[in-house]
Amino acid sequence: xxxxxxxxxxxxxxxxxxxxxxxxxxxxxxxxxxxxxxxxxxxxxxxxxxxxxxxxxxxxxxxxxxxxxxxxxxxxxxxxxxxxxxxxxxxxxxxxxxxxxxxxxxxxxxxxxxxxxxxxxxxxxxxxxxxxxxxxxxxxxxxxxxxxxxxxxxxxxxxxxxxxxxxxxxxx
DNA sequence: CAGAAGATCGGG
DNA sequence: CCGATCTTCTGC
Numbered sequence: 001x002x003x004x005x006x007x008x009x010x011x012x013x014x015x016x017x018x019x020x021x022x023x024x025x026x027x028x029x030x031x032x033x034x035x036x037x038x039x040x041x042x043x044x045x046x047x048x049x050x051x052x053x054x055x056x057x058x059x060x061x062x063x064x065x066x067x068x069x070x071x072x073x074x075x076x077x078x079x080x081x082x083x084x085x086x087x088x089x090x091x092x093x094x095x096x097x098x099x100x101x102x103x104x105x106x107x108x109x110x111x112x113x114x115x116x117x118x119x120x121x122x123x124x125x126x127x128x129x130x131x132x133x134x135x136x137x138x139x140x141x142x143x144x145x146x147x148x149x150x151x152x153x154x155x156x157x158x159x160x161x162x163x164x165x166x167x168x169x170x171x172x
Numbered sequence: 173c174a175g176a177a178g179a180t181c182g183g184g
Numbered sequence: 185c186c187g188a189t190c191t192t193c194t195g196c
Binding site for chain 1: 188189190191192193
């Protein structure tokens, strides 16, 4: 199976967020078991201008990884409880990422973090050659719907209204 | 150094 | 609708 490489993730987050729909997220656990699930919901966070983007105010210890070349993982703890999974995209020096909000069978970014047993150690993981998490190039036929991103009203106009949330509605 | 708020979820 | 639970950033 073809694994998505860093070249793939070096493009624009808004494009990649859509393109990732139908691709398969794979997590291999320490005990050897494997969880595979197609991505069905994503959100894009793009650049300094996007006030909903954690990195819009520049580099901090937390956002540092978003300035890397695309293809590494950005995880962070939200509300002291949930680890959210993002894939950094774009070129080095430009902060952007795609949040994985849903995969088949698991709805919600917090639940994904729980089911995938994510933690701090995944921060900066290279998705191209990691032995425990990667994405495979699969295709699912369906329709893509767009909507505003969740939980970022504080970002204000026009960012809170950007249609940067993408969902795949499979045919069949 | 204190305080507030957060890309969420589950329970009542 | 609220509490959980803790990291991160801001402001004094």
